[in-house]
Amino acid sequence: IKEIYIYKTQDPKSKWDFLTDKEYVGFATLPNQVHRKTVKKGFTFTLMVAGESLIFSDVAPVRVSAERINQTVDIVKHTISIEEKGIKLRLSIIDTPGFGDHCSPPLLDPDMTPYYIDQQFEQYFRDESGLNRRNIQDNRVHCCLYFISPFGHGLRPLDVECMRALHEKVNIVPILAKADSLTEAEVCRKKMKDIRQFGINIYQFPECDSDEDEDFQRQDQLLKDSIPFAVIGSNVQMESKGRKFRGRVYPWGVVEVENPAHSDFLLLRNMLVRTHMQDLKDVTRETHYENYRAQCIQNMTRMVVQERKHFPLPLAVVDAEKERLIFEKDEELRRMQEVLERIQEQMQRGGC
Template sequence: MAPRSRKPIVNHFNVMVVGFAGVGKTSFVRTLLESLKMTMPQDKRDTMFQPSSNGNGQTLIEGPLERTLVPYTVSIDAEVDGDKMVLTLIDTPGFQSSYLIDKQLNDIIGYIEHQFDLTLAEESKVKRNTKAVDTQVHACLYFVDPSKRDLDEQDIRVLNKLSRRANVIPVIGKADTLTLAQRNRLRPTIIKSIYNSHRIPVYGMPEDDDDEDEAEEAATEATDGTDEKTPDAVDTKPKERATLDDFLEQFHSEDEDDEVLAFVDYLRSIPFSVIACEEDPETGSPLKIQDGDKTIHLGRDYGWGKIDCLSDDVSDFNRLKTMLLVSHRRILISDTLERFYEQYRTERLLQRRATKYKSVVASKQILQDLSTI
């Protein structure tokens, strides 16, 4: 009997876009899908979409651009570097009024945690489903409003909470609204807020050594309750964190492996600045722009000039796309499972144990009370 041929393994990769209203999240999703279409044969383009979980993903992504009012998912079959994958994009409504942000953020985190719950439920089965699909959110793109000069209090709150549950990657949407000088000022300002001022653990951001933390704690304990400073007293002032650029200077391309170099390149690129393509307002299809003898398939025409949104000279779109789908995809998937899912799983199991323990104690107390009646 001839050996049964194995079907190629198809990986699932899920990317969520989050941010305030009007920062270009949906436009980015549509541009990303169009860029993937360009690499597909015509027969695959016609059947590229898979049904959305709520049934309206394809309708929302193909028609005229509209404001996203409800979350939706769009999945397509893609092939990257010879690997077959199912790419699922999760678009979310933009944050609006300040008093609604917490509710909207809780809904987003609830969605992420629900995917963890599905995995946990599958693991708890005696007989697991071998065809179960990985729906965990592997990457969360947080779109920063380009009109801001720095991250504000709301951005910081959202980033801190999201970073506890997912790999968050900062992106500047609608980068064409910024001059080159404005972009060059905004990027280091955002990095300083994330890395130095607020120490937000976005994806790939280096963490402080445990030894340094322990030394600081020991120094604090050694000086507690003492008013006079002895000659050998330890300076308790927290050590100022070096800049991210200073941290990256220690890595040299000839001495590092590919994974380290991929992270160094990523950290030097964030936040990615992206520009979405211009679309026909009636059909939602990308406008083909003629620039001399060249046809720009995904671009923008400003009247005074024309740009290709896939050009590395004007946008980080290709860098972000390559980072997500090629250089960091496997790392993002494993990090989601090994760090975020395992952390959530531990929390849930401890919570269940605590609830069960409280129930047992309460039951014993009730029996004792009944015995005295």
């Protein structure tokens, strides 16, 4: 009974004991604070698709004319909200139908300026410079998947021109479409050859930290060696041995979209979603957008300087009444100073 009494009279450990713990400061909880705030706010990611549209060219069923979608040169934006294990992501896909058909619209201006990407930078710059900065919506393009035709001996002149117009504005990830039409040797020869030759700056994977484990370093090196990704697309779902998958059927066998031996699709998906999504956003913010922002500030400064040269600021108009009052005050102060000086002289003489 005595033991039970002692147990009941002792205070159990309170959840607020850490407040009185002199050895615990608390800044170790900063990552948890950032995590909670970030999860509550959610994430955004904008992906642009451009280049040769061959990924579904031979697997889509033939449509009657009434069902066919008319090709346009207007940019199409699809936005969807996704949630996984309590994490919310607002994903936007920017499609550029008609681009690559021997013309650069809708992605580029006639002077080969990526006006859509610049529009998103400009809107973000205006919002960032405005009064209400708490609810800025980020529509900046974080990554551009540029599809390259597997046919021909290299990049088309249009591809070279467009990629060079884009590479300073967005993270370009080159994709070899319809890779099942190439042999492994052909894929290897096409990897990076023309891109390096024409000085196209594509997305550069960050270097691994020295403390990363060997498995992560091996996967990172595999991603770097797989650029440009050779992918296969299919909208046909197949079933074999009780397993469902997307793929293509040929007389000599089956090609699976998600089979690493047949396609780099899994590598591309993991890179975009699991490993490098945040880095793509960081490079967009710290490099591409900052370059645009610095250029805007330089242009604004130059315009202000030119305006001042042509229209100098007028001199302030002299107010006669104010000048008279100031003069009278100065005279009054001067007279008071003279009176004080005479009083001091008289006091000095009296003291003598």
